[in-house]
């Protein structure tokens with residue numbers, strides 16, 4: 225394809241979003257930025273925009289450093305075709321120790337990278353940019369004493385103007401354009417989280433480079449495959465179906481998964497089976513990162529006939545203006561009041577009002593007649609940072625499931641909004657995810673009732689020896705066997721599958737349940753939408769525990785209380801049942817066996833919880849307050865059920 229189109233390849237605007245210099249360290253963010261700046265694609269056709277919702281001078285400083293280091297990194301990585309293109313990841317993995325000219329250059333570039341990293345780290349540790357550095361770029365003057373994270377003017381700084389013939393790398397090749405954007409924030413204005421920042425990016429970039437294709441990634445998701453832009457272009461430029469394609473979504477993959485994946489982050493069945501299956505119904509979920517969009521469809525256009533991607537050669541920024549002119553004219557587009565009375569957030573750009581702006585936006589684009597693509601190549605195109613503590617992972621699932629359920633209950637419900645526009649199979653496919661919080665109810669029944677009724681001596685299932693037990697046994701065996709076979713076929717291990725079972729149980733009984741309650745509160749007007757950012761770093765000790773596959777409980781959130789309570793209930797239920805079965809002659813073993821098995825399975829899955837409650841003493845163990853609260857709740861529940 226690149227031979228056929230040559231200079232006529234379409235331009236790409238790449239959006240990277242970040243929101244907090246503590247949870248998302250600037251050195252991580254620029255690793256991603258540098259990786260997308262160095263794609264195997266003509267540099268003049270790439271413009272990279274970093275949106276900083278943290279409004280942080282530290283992030284701007286890191287980007288300023290990256291704009292200088294790019295002059296070395298881009299020619300080096302292109303010349304030797306290094307992979308991945310994130311210097312942060314590349315230099316942490318590879319060692320070259322010979323005397324070739326490659327080794328020489330490798331050592332030089334690595335040194336430059338390390339010097340830059342340590343400068344950034346020391347500035348970040350200080351928390352402010354020293355005067356002598358501030359003098360090096362006019363952009364720093366935007367940060368005066370009045371700039372606060374949630375209260376500041378719009379900041380647009382073009383750090384590299386790719387149309388300037390003098391903006392070249394060390395080999396004399398043109399550099400991609402690099403822009404820093406921090407949209408205006410004012411107390412009292414709702415900023416709509418990532419959706420708001422993406423919409424500001426769409427507008428600002430439309431004035432500067434206005435590329436017909438947009439790639440958006442989260443700040444932790446670096447480019448792993450240098451050819452991914454070319455691959456994605458094949459879908460948009462396809463002569464038969466290309467004109468209808470709205471976005472090409474790659475799956476979320478991670479670079480920090482440990483053996484057997486304790487938090488089940490890697491979700492084999494989702495990426496390899498479910499999402500591919502949905503694609504068969506013409507449905508692809510937009511999942512917020514690792515997605516190439518057609519600018520037209522993302523901005524709100526309906527599909528009509530024959531949309532062609534504009535692939536002119538780009539000699540100037542679209543208006544032929546100077547950097548200063550562009551900076552001042554685009555700031556307005558990122559102001560709080562700009563969207564007032566417009567269709568932004570409704571019919572234009574990403575949809576507002578949902579903690580999963582991505583899913584609802586993808587759905588609404590599709591309902592405007594466009595066709596998305598889910599593309600899952602063997603070589604992962606992007607890799608991000610997966611949560612490394614239970615708390616963070618569950619908070620993420622609470623946000624997702626709550627957001628999904630809100631879509632189901634809104635006018636965007638696929639069965640209503642998608643009627644006649646999405647195949648019925650696709651509508652149902654969406655609802656598998658949108659209805660996540662509802663799964664908490666049956667799962668909670670299984671996690672509570674068998675244990676309590678054992679204690680009370682009430683049988684729940686038919687006698688094992690009776691014919692009516694067959695359907696129960698069949699469903700259990702078929703479901704377990706199927707899920708195991710599916711996971712193994714998709715590449716998981718047996719232990720990995722077992723970890724998935726545990727995480728599914730935990731997510732359903734804690735995160736999904738909380739999401740259900742929160743949604744109800746929102747419907748009653750008692751609570752407001754939030755977006756709790758996923759932390760991308762943990763301290764070193766916690767990192768060691770993660771590597772060993774130890775689960776990090778160590779948080780006193782309500783999620784942990786629910787988790788520990790259920791674990792204790794089942795332990796007591798099982799203990800009581802087993803001791804009765806051993807000693808009591810009046811205990812009907814065949815009648816109570818299924819209940820004992822359910823409790824037994826739950827206890828098996830909860831083994832790490834008991835370890836954290838009773839034995840571990842590190843910081844990742846269960847906090848005493850949680851143990852106390854959950855023991856009290858479990859005892860009360862037991863007392864009530866026995867009396």
Ligand SMILES: O=c1ccn([C@@H]2O[C@H](COP(=O)(O)OP(=O)(O)O[C@H]3O[C@H](CO)[C@@H](O)[C@H](O)[C@H]3O)[C@@H](O)[C@H]2O)c(=O)[nH]1
Nearest residue numbers: 241242243277417418421442443512513579580620757758
């Ligand atoms: O007010 C905000 C909040 C978040 N972000 C950015 O949004 C991205 C995703 O946030 P993160 O905390 O990493 O959330 P995850 O749960 O990992 O994100 C998944 O789920 C989100 C929806 O809930 C999607 O937006 C993401 O693309 C998808 O990766 C990050 O780059 C953030 O910097 C903003 O720009 N502004």
Ligand SMILES: [Mn+2]
Nearest residue numbers: 442444608758
């Ligand atoms: Mn993330």
